[in-house]
Amino acid sequence: MANPRFMVGMEFKTHEVLRDAIKEHSIKMGKMIKFKKYDRQKVKAVCQKGCPWEIYGSYVPSDALFRVKKYKSVHECSRSFHVPWVSMHLILKKYSERIKGNPTWLVKSLAQTIEKEQMVKVSIQKVHRARRMALEELQGSAEEQFKQLWGYVEEGPHGGILLTAVAIDANNCIYPFAYAVVEKEKFKTWNWRWDLSGIPCIHAIAALNCLNLDIYDYVHECYKVDTYLSTYNHLVNPINGRDMWPITDNPILLPPDVQKRVGRPKKARRKEPEEPEPADPTKLGRKDIKMT
Secondary structure, eight states: OOSOOOOTTOEESSHHHHHHHHHHHHHHHTOOOEEEEESSSEEEEEOSTTOOOEEEEEEETTTTEEEEEEEEOOOOSOOOSOOTTOOHHHHHHHHHHHHHHOTTOOHHHHHHHHHHHHOSOOOHHHHHHHHHHHHHHHHOOHHHHHHTHHHHHHHSOOOSEEEEEEEEOTTSOEEEEEEEEESSOSHHHHHHHHHTSSOOOHHHHHHHHHTTOOGGGGSOGGGSHHHHHHGGGSOOOOOOOGGGSOOOOSOOOOOOOOOOOSSOOOOSOOOOTTSOOOOOTTSOOSSSOOOO
């Protein structure tokens, strides 16, 4: 119930539904409402000391539902931005679909959105846990992913990271002209892939120009028109979805124990020593520095 408006005689299917409606009212109005009684037969909630607001509902066996039998609607207390009912489960319930639609939504930005829309203060830790659970529902937890590994092994080839290089053809369409499977994506693996690309490097081009040789004679056959046309003669068959992977009797694999390090996690990739640093006139580079 997004914006509950209580009245005497109002009916609810269960005591949980009535409880959630009271919590929603507490959040919307910014009131410190607490439950004096809550069980399967009776629900009673009051506002903070000095405020006359009160609601009471009980179970009606003949109708098999909860009915509000007493309600004082007037609040005489000031608004509070620290409502205790803004829990991790409430955040997950209200924002799960939006988080799944935007998996890169930063925790801080999400917390600011919740505070603006709900007009309450929210804990960063609660927001972080709610976001993590929503993404686990979307992507599956690490344990669930590792349980699928044996089926993936049985289904098809595996190993490494696929690096691909694409180009634009005469029809303005993208097509892959080179690919390689490497153990890890880093500068060396990309550099090695370009060494295998069949395109002369800048040093070879300089030497060929010096010898008055045609550069195109030293380009690999894969870049010629006949080879390009032959790439469309074959199809790359996709692998079946995991719902169709075979079920094996192998023991269930568990993810490795990852210890969380102290401090803020690094997001930038660690560069290799031979990688050039971006030119920034305001910063001093680490290479080719002469001390005078």
